[in-house]
Amino acid sequence: MSVFTLPQVDKEAVLLPQLADLTKHHRANCEPYDRILAASGFAEAADLSALPWLPVRLFKTLELKSIPDDEVFKVLTSSGTTGDVSRIYLDKAAAAEQQRRLAATVQTVLGPKRLPMLLVDTKAMLKDRRSFSARGAGVLGMSTFGRDHVWALDLDGRVDLAAIRGFLDQHGDQPFLIFGFTFLVWLHLYEVARDHGLDLSNGILIHSGGWKKLVDQAVSPAEFRSRLAGVGLTAVHNYYGMVEQIGTIFLEGPDGGALYCPDFADVIIRDPETWAELPPGKPGLIEVISTLPTSYPGHVLLTEDLGVVHGIDDGAWPGKRFSVLGRLPRAEARGCSDTYREAS
């Protein structure tokens, strides 16, 4: 069962009433959200691009939730660049739904059965509470889609060649799942497989994380894909997602080179000057839209990532085809007052 089925027109027709209802729901249940919309004069939206978006960073500075305190089942946090932390509040239903939708999304490329899973990370990372929030949650969340887990790195973060070899000996002749952060996959799996002649041709790789470190090493997404193909790894799916819209991931299609939106989500690229929606081919800020956030007003979020839509209904899957181009460079104001915190 795929969750990448709706052509753009159909998707918008399905999503708009749901998102309008969600907007009403959050206004009724989250007072700060209602105040923001009232102050900006929002009444209703005629199309997806007119839905009121919140800057994603607002979840670092405000407590935004649409459920009473005693229904909070889980609080997700993400470490941010400024040291502030996003807080995302889930009730039981929202937590179950995000897990169910995440499963449906990855099963599009994994199939319905749990596969043997190679984690390109170290188990020690789960113990570190600081990195746990971001990286650990990703690994833990994805690990439920696999079985017979093997960590590719030892407790000191070094490549555990024996463990990888053992995993491949046991499972390498059947489809298996590989998961890890993009940079770790490059450094600790691709290079190891190349140097030691490992056969990864039955692997299905799902990877995420910033490209910055790779771009610094002059590795483009296309280069990443073609070099992995050199060690037999051709089923490669990058994804884009964030804790503020947990359960929603934008997944790279089988043809590679672009991300697609699941049926319950969409993206809009905005011009950071005029804030108008940009047509395909024009890069701008990425707005992510999803029907999953029911317990907090995170259904329409403006990220601080730059992206571009390449095309609509013209790829392997229907809907928008897009890429993430990187982070919006942070502005530095010049001033002598409280914006500057240099200690010595």
Add this chain to the structure above:
Amino acid sequence: MIFRFGVAGDLTAPSEDRLTVGDPRIVDFLAKLARKLLTPALARRHPELGSLGYFLRPAELRRAVARMQRDDALVFPRGTVFHLPPANVDTIFVYSWALSALAGNHNVVRISTRAAGAAEAIFDALNAVDADPVIARTQRMVTYGRDDAITAALSRWADLRVIWGGDAAVDAIRRHPLRPSARDLTFPDRTSWAVLSVPGWRAADPAARRAAVTGFANDAYWFDQAACSSPRTVFLIGDGDLDAVRREFLDLLLDVVDQRGWTVDAAMAVEKRVHAYGLAATGAATAVSFPDNRITALTLTGSDQVPRRWIGAGAFPFAHAGSLLDLVPAMTRQDQTVSHFGFTPAELGEFATALGGRGVDRIVPFGSALTFGAIWDGYDLPAEFTRLTTLQT
């Protein structure tokens, strides 16, 4: 350590060089520096260097020296001064250093690693001046990283330590003890405001309104509204059609911003949204509007709701008060500059008197908020940089 200006070597070593208050060698040096900064090409590229050059003209220097003289005491340099200017205001380090040099002090200025742009132009100019060698031996500007040992040594060396850059910087630097006889001159976090008289605006002709907004725009946009004296909240004072006044003010402001070709980058535009929505979410603001990416206007629920944090470049919360006197209870020691338009001298005098020194150090017309003065943050700087000897015969 990088020496940006002055002779390299041990900064805290005893020196044989002696300067006097208003030392002619320093006056000569600063006057030559002013000429370099005032060259049209440089002033065009960095308008703030124009104001700095103006501040360093011989006539201004003579006035500053005159302020240091007294009839009732002999006036001498304070001694050794360690300056820690703000990280990223490109010119402020020159103002405080120049006054201190003019008072005859031996100075060490710690220049942030982040200094760029206009600061680089200033170092070029400083190093290009044909100067008496005593200048380079007594006036040093250095860049070093977060090195506590150096900061500690310079703190022990100094008779006066000048700390800019906000509360956190002051607290961090103060961990390093001074000599018992030494003292700190601190410039902590500040907030500044604009006040606009509604009847005064009505009474002004279109040219005066436009001139006022041009001045306000310079005050607000020159340092991305982040200098300590940049106006943040705009108080509309008095009765009348507030909406019409605000609308006209914002229209004119957009016009000026357009003419200057100022832009706000994408990250700053997002920053403004985050803060503006934050004020709406907490109930401090009832309306948020974005007439243009470069202007974010907010309506505050009351003058007690004014934010004291920086919101972003071109973010203007508006609040209303019946009279200037109604603002007095809301003003605190953190508040520095109030820039004004449309008030009578009597109204401003009454306001200043009612404040009673409990808040607000400067009350200046629109367009003068960023103009540095020898009296700053409530200090008489020429007096701070000197020491007095009394002689009775």
